[in-house]
Amino acid sequence: MTSPSRILLVTGLSGAGRTTVLKTLEDIGWETVDNLPLGLLDRLLSSPPAEGAPDGARPLAIGIDSRTRGFDAASILRRVARLREGGGTDAEVLFVDASDTVLTQRFSSTRRRHPLALDRPTEDGIAHERAMLAELADAADHLIDTTESTTNALQQDIRRRFADSASMTPTLTVLSFSYKRGLPRDADLVIDVRFLRNPHWDPLLRPGTGRDDDVSAFIAADPAYADSVAQIERLLLLLLPRYGEQGKCYVTVAFGCTGGRHRSVHMAELTGQRLRAAGFSPTILHRDLAGKQPDAGKRVPTEGREAVVTVGK
Structure with a gap:
């Protein structure tokens, strides 16, 4: 079974742009999976590529956030370490962040409730989530702050960081x-x-x-x-x-x-x-x-x- 050429765990604060990152990676040829329970990661890596996939070894991006079943920052980092120790796969963590003020504004403008504060102020949910993700933010290989970024600017940043020349050619x-x-x-x-x-x-x-x-x-x-x-x-x-x-x-x-x-x-x-x-x-x-x-x-x-x-x- 051919392993992915690269594994990127994409995480970050709700509202910071994690979904945009995953969609952009998919557009440039990555295989993407969102909110996969960590217990299923080994099964995913051992599964054959989808029918019609151009390359079984193409890079894989896995979206993880505070809502992922079995979420535990320390466990995630241990899993990343094991992937790196196994050799043959480049495993990295990308963390998407933004200021509390901007995150609050984004939730307000979209009229969405924060997933960790369904019956409380948005600020409470942001503070709780930031504490849960602190270890991942500290250990991230790629830290992207979208406080002053537009969606288009974030997409361009992801393409510059992760796209190869073939995927950049229309x-x-x-x-x-x-x-x-x-x-x-x-x-x-x-x-x-x-x-x-x-x-x-x-x-x-x-x-x-x-x-x-x-x-x-x-x-x-x-x-x-x-x-x-x-x-x-x-x-x-x-x-x-x-x-x-x-x-x-x-x-x-x-x-x-x-x-x-x-x-x-x-x-x-x-x-x-x-x-x-x-x-x-x-x-x-x-x-x-x-x-x-x-x-x-x-x-x-x-x-x-x-x-x-x-x-x-």
Whole structure:
């Protein structure tokens, strides 16, 4: 049985952000379990990975708080020590804290009762819980104070501390589309390439697509082509890593032109190639390329060139 590559016990004061930490760890590829009774830890570690799990050795985060059945700070620390002594597994404790004043404000704003003060003031519950968790706070390998942090800032902090480079890279799609058929609903970045010269107006090129060499050469001959392609590439190389840092799992870059057949297809193909060369793994899709093109003709060779036989005219 493959053991987790890393075990992180996530604990802290109620309202400090423990749930946000666990959700963020799950988003970056960790297996997460919340409020697991400590008596079941050995059974969890000996269980096979879930069906479809990418890797049986992926890191494991276990959420523990004062409500966990059988909670005892000293027992938890002894269990962590045994895991470390066993070798082969990196076991750590992460403690999430915040000031009493901020915790009280958070419970008040969400109109929730403190779990340890259901019939008493929130401050009493906070004081009781802080005393229960004091040993864990003192022994924590990672101590995060969220007194002045937003949820987004906490998420970014967790990603910086615990994400590997693969989990920080969003799934990337480069898409071409036709403005005639509307904007793609899932596009994050939309780049209008209708400023480039249009092969549609050349009857020899009209039946082709942006995948064809002669169509691509026609587009690339536009005086604005080289500078615009270079600037688009620089923009994407700047922005795409930032999306990953912000925790965005999917990014779609959409290139649009009038018919979705020539300029947008060429730019999507070219951009996909350049992003691959830069270390990304984009999927290239052409939303409207297979659609009916009323002005498209059929190419037939004639005297070494291509002519157009218009279909349906």
